[in-house]
Amino acid sequence: MTPREASQAPLEFGGPLGVTAMLLLLPATMFHLLLAARSGPARLLGPPAYLPGLEELWSPRVLLLLFIWLGLQVALYLLPARKVAEGLELKDKSRLRYPINGFQALVLTALLVGLGVSAGLPLGALPGMLLPLAFATTLTSFIFSLLLYVKALAAPVSALAPGGNSGNHIYDFFLGRELNPRLGSFDFKYFCELRPGLIGWVVINLALLMQEAELLGSPSLAMCLVNGFQLLYVGDALWYEESVLTTMDIIHDGFGFMLAFGDLAWVPFTYSLQAQFLLYHPQPLGLPMALFICFIKAIGYYIFRGANSQKNTFRKNPSDPSVAGLETIPTATGRQLLVSGWWGMVRHPNYLGDLIMALAWSLPCGVSHLLPYFYLLYFTALLVHREARDEQQCLRKYGRAWQEYCKRVPYRILPYVY
Numbered sequence: 001m002t003p004r005e006a007s008q009a010p011l012e013f014g015g016p017l018g019v020t021a022m023l024l025l026l027p028a029t030m031f032h033l034l035l036a037a038r039s040g041p042a043r044l045l046g047p048p049a050y051l052p053g054l055e056e057l058w059s060p061r062v063l064l065l066l067f068i069w070l071g072l073q074v075a076l077y078l079l080p081a082r083k084v085a086e087g088l089e090l091k092d093k094s095r096l097r098y099p100i101n102g103f104q105a106l107v108l109t110a111l112l113v114g115l116g117v118s119a120g121l122p123l124g125a126l127p128g129m130l131l132p133l134a135f136a137t138t139l140t141s142f143i144f145s146l147l148l149y150v151k152a153l154a155a156p157v158s159a160l161a162p163g164g165n166s167g168n169h170i171y172d173f174f175l176g177r178e179l180n181p182r183l184g185s186f187d188f189k190y191f192c193e194l195r196p197g198l199i200g201w202v203v204i205n206l207a208l209l210m211q212e213a214e215l216l217g218s219p220s221l222a223m224c225l226v227n228g229f230q231l232l233y234v235g236d237a238l239w240y241e242e243s244v245l246t247t248m249d250i251i252h253d254g255f256g257f258m259l260a261f262g263d264l265a266w267v268p269f270t271y272s273l274q275a276q277f278l279l280y281h282p283q284p285l286g287l288p289m290a291l292f293i294c295f296i297k298a299i300g301y302y303i304f305r306g307a308n309s310q311k312n313t314f315r316k317n318p319s320d321p322s323v324a325g326l327e328t329i330p331t332a333t334g335r336q337l338l339v340s341g342w343w344g345m346v347r348h349p350n351y352l353g354d355l356i357m358a359l360a361w362s363l364p365c366g367v368s369h370l371l372p373y374f375y376l377l378y379f380t381a382l383l384v385h386r387e388a389r390d391e392q393q394c395l396r397k398y399g400r401a402w403q404e405y406c407k408r409v410p411y412r413i414l415p416y417v418y
């Protein structure tokens with residue numbers, strides 16, 4: 001059996017042409033956002049205020065800083081874990097083991113950053129380095145994805161991802177050929193999913209807050225809300241780290257440029273856009289409005305956490321008392337689909353909660369600019385596309401049972417609308 005025969009998946013993202021466009025557009029968009037956030041007009045649409053020269057983008061010192069950061073996160077990953085979890089069964093019937101110590105890595109990073117700052121580490125200088133740091137990270141992601149591609153050439157067919165093995169080099173480089181590339185027990189995809197980029201994102205946010213405090217005397221309420229909300233999101237992802245083992249990224253997608261660039265560069269540099277915008281464009285925010293935004297965030301988090309936990313508990317142990325009473329649809333695979341509770345409201349309640357939270361992250365930036373709403377717009381497009389991909393996979397997996405579920409729960413993300 002050839003890798004192409006092993007891969008049953010139809011081409012995604014518009015095939016080779018679509019992914020070639022994304023290979024160029026994703027980094028270009030990221031740099032556009034970084035430049036727009038610091039420019040006076042802060043325009044989301046339209047050309048950037050200026051184009052930086054190579055001397056502004058390339059810095060060996062910043063590259064070294066990036067490697068120190070990645071090295072620190074690798075070291076924290078290798079520390080003893082409170083738990084070692086097993087992933088889902090693979091094609092060859094084996095299961096991989098994963099350390100559950102992401103939250104510990106976040107806490108230890110916070111301690112180290114705290115110690116560093118009290119010893120004089122100039123964290124407030126980080127915002128000034130974002131451009132070369134994003135450039136170094138993009139370059140590193142490209143080279144890393146190339147190495148992953150080459151490594152996958154020697155991988156057995158059973159280790160290949162369902163997509164990413166079309167035979168077209170660019171398409172496969174983008175999607176990723178190997179499902180779980182590892183060096184010994186070190187899992188590259190699992191490491192990148194929740195650590196350097198996600199923890200890096202909140203460190204960048206903190207640096208922006210510190211620089212704002214230096215400039216204004218104290219951080220603004222808007223900046224505090226954005227920092228708090230996004231720290232909660234990252235802390236939650238790491239606290240419930242084990243649930244990443246059942247996500248599409250881990251069980252379906254190969255590890256190629258899409259995830260490597262997404263995890264390492266896109267997340268920290270574009271998800272911190274609201275805090276970047278606020279540093280250069282301070283926004284007044286009164287207490288009543290701040291409380292209202294906190295309320296929106298709380299609703300989003302309640303739905304997001306409730307839906308994700310309900311499904312994870314159900315998948316781990318359907319007789320758990322918290323889910324045993326829920327109505328289900330049996331499927332030919334032996335697994336069941338929830339058809340009441342959160343998963344009876346819409347077919348992706350967790351996406352709904354996530355989108356409500358995304359709105360709460362943008363609102364502290366006011367309504368005078370579109371730029372801070374980029375995340376909400378991009379994330380809506382991402383989740384609508386992701387939902388369609390997941391539906392296709394579930395239809396293939398569950399057939400008539402999935403059709404029955406769609407009939408019982410007709411809306412995908414937003415009740416009565418979509």
Ligand code: NDP
Binds near residue numbers: 335336351386
């Ligand atoms: P989900 O957690 O939504 O998982 C989808 C899977 O859940 C399906 O493939 C199916 O798998 C199972 N499932 C679907 N319907 C049911 C049902 N009724 N009953 C039981 N199981 C069901 O997938 P994602 O990986 O897309 O999302 C995970 C979280 O990550 C979400 O909260 C999402 O918002 C968030 N996310 C955030 C991103 C960001 O950049 N901030 C990016 C992407 C996701 P099976 O049956 O095989 O278990």
